[in-house]
Structure formats: structure tokens, C-alpha cells
Amino acid sequence: AQSVTQPDIHITVSEGASLELRCNYSYGATPYLFWYVQSPGQGLQLLLKYFSGDTLVQGIKGFEAEFKRSQSSFNLRKPSVHWSDAAEYFCAAGGNKLVFGAGTILRVKS
Amino acid sequence: NAGVTQTPKFRILKIGQSMTLQCTQDMNHNYMYWYRQDPGMGLKLIYYSVGAGITDKGEVPNGYNVSRSTTEDFPLRLELAAPSQTSVYFCASSQIQSNYGYTFGSGTRLTVV
Numbered sequence: 001a002q003s004v005t006q007p008d009i010h011i012t013v014s015e016g017a018s019l020e021l022r023c024n025y026s027y028g029a030t031p032y033l034f035w036y037v038q039s040p041g042q043g044l045q046l047l048l049k050y051f052s053g054d055t056l057v058q059g060i061k062g063f064e065a066e067f068k069r070s071q072s073s074f075n076l077r078k079p080s081v082h083w084s085d086a087a088e089y090f091c092a093a094g095g096n097k098l099v100f101g102a103g104t105i106l107r108v109k110s
Numbered sequence: 111n112a113g114v115t116q117t118p119k120f121r122i123l124k125i126g127q128s129m130t131l132q133c134t135q136d137m138n139h140n141y142m143y144w145y146r147q148d149p150g151m152g153l154k155l156i157y158y159s160v161g162a163g164i165t166d167k168g169e170v171p172n173g174y175n176v177s178r179s180t181t182e183d184f185p186l187r188l189e190l191a192a193p194s195q196t197s198v199y200f201c202a203s204s205q206i207q208s209n210y211g212y213t214f215g216s217g218t219r220l221t222v223v
Contacts, residue, residue: 009150034211043114043200043214044153090152096141096160096204097168098212100153 002027004093006101013081014109021076021104023091031093033074035065038088038103047089050074061085083108112136116201116215123191123222131186131218133201141204142184143212144168144176146197153200159184191222 003026013019025031032051036044048059055067065076074091086108092098117132135142140161145153145168155168159178173195175187184203188195198219202212 004152006152032211036214043216044202044212045214046211049211097143097155097158099155100145102150102152 002099004099004101006104008104010105012107016080019078019081023074025093034092035076036090114213114215116218120219127191128189133184135203139203143202144186145200148197193222196222
């Protein structure tokens with residue numbers, strides 16, 4: 001069965017520190033891969049996506065993600081976190097139907 | 111562009127009542143989806159549609175029904191509300207080429223008491 005695993009339910013980082021959110025997927029073939037962000041009470045906003053080509057993809061708000069086929073991973077990174085990055089982050093994988101991970105809540109401490 | 115519009119934003123239902131969650135998109139997207147979001151569970155697919163007149167079940171369809179009479183609209187129907195349907199519901203749409211990702215509505219928070 002197709003699945004997406006986000007191992008970390010909560011992560012707390014200091015403002016200005018680097019960030020990495022983990023995502024692993026289980027899929028029959030290399031799926032399309034996405035990261036979304038959700039602020040409290042809001043819908044989901046697309047941060048970035050991967051479907052082919054360069055394995056390091058750039059997104060909005062200074063985020064990037066690296067696709068590693070050998071590890072079935074698509075980890076999200078940011079070099080320097082801002083307080084406004086505090087939100088819940090979802091990894092998703094699939095074709096025309098996306099499967100979402102359970103989400104990682106990011107807290108930023110000043 | 112309004113994108114994906116969901117109504118209502120909040121609703122409280124009594125057990126056994128019925129209601130329809132509305133979803134409209136103005137991007138001429140063929141694909142539309144309904145997900146429910148529960149704390150710590152991520153988003154689970156309820157139903158989806160690949161075009162007007164075509165719908166199919168997702169991972170958690172029990173207790174729900176959908177219809178797709180136009181490209182723009184994809185309402186979700188709850189016939190006999192149960193406490194287990196307390197959740198946040200999101201409608202989304204996408205182009206045929208799904209590598210563009212989804213556009214999400216702002217959600218409907220439903221409480222069944």
C-alpha cells in the first residue's frame with residue numbers, strides 16, 4: 001500500500017537555526033512528491049514539488065527539498081528559520097491521488 | 111481568481127442530521143478531491159472526481175456521498191451525521207497533469223454532537 005511517513009510529530013528549533021523535516025514514502029514507482037505548509041486555521045499551501053530531473057528542488061519562502069531515490073526520502077530543509085515559519089508541514093506523494101503524511105508541527109523559539 | 115471556495119467555514123450538527131459541504135473552483139480544473147483532516151492523522155481522501163459525471167471512492171468514503179454535475183462544483187453530502195465525522199474537511203482541485211499539485215480550499219470545520 002502507498003504510504004508517506006513523517007517520523008517527527010513535533011520539532012522545535014531556535015530562530016535562525018537550520019531546519020530539516022523528514023519524509024519517507026512507499027510507492028510502486030517514483031511518485032510525484034510535494035511539501036505543503038498549513039498555518040493554524042488555514043488551508044494547505046504548496047511549498048515545493050518534485051516530479052523529475054534535478055533531485056534538489058527549490059520552493060517558496062526559502063525552503064528546499066532533496067529527493068533520494070535510494071532512501072525513498074524527500075526531506076525538507078531551510079538554512080535559517082524565521083518565527084513566521086511556525087506551522088504544520090505535510091509531505092505528500094502520489095500521482096493523481098495524493099497520499100499525505102501525518103504532519104510535523106514546527107515550533108520556533110526566540 | 112477565487113481559487114477553491116468552501117462553504118460553510120464552521121458548522122455544528124446534531125447526530126443523525128444531514129448536510130452538504132459546498133466546494134467550487136474557478137480554475138477549470140478537471141480533478142477535484144475531498145479530504146478530511148484529523149489531529150495527528152494527516153489528510154485522508156474521502157472521494158475524488160476526474161471530471162464532470164465521474165466520481166470514485168477514496169480511502170475513507172463511508173458515511174459520505176458526492177456528485178459532480180459540473181466542472182466547477184463538487185459537493186460532499188453527509189446523510190446521517192455521526193460523532194466520528196467531526197473533523198476538518200478540505201476540498202482541493204488540480205489540473206490533469208498532477209505534477210502541478212493541488213490547490214486547497216480554506217476548509218470546513220464540522221462538529222457533530
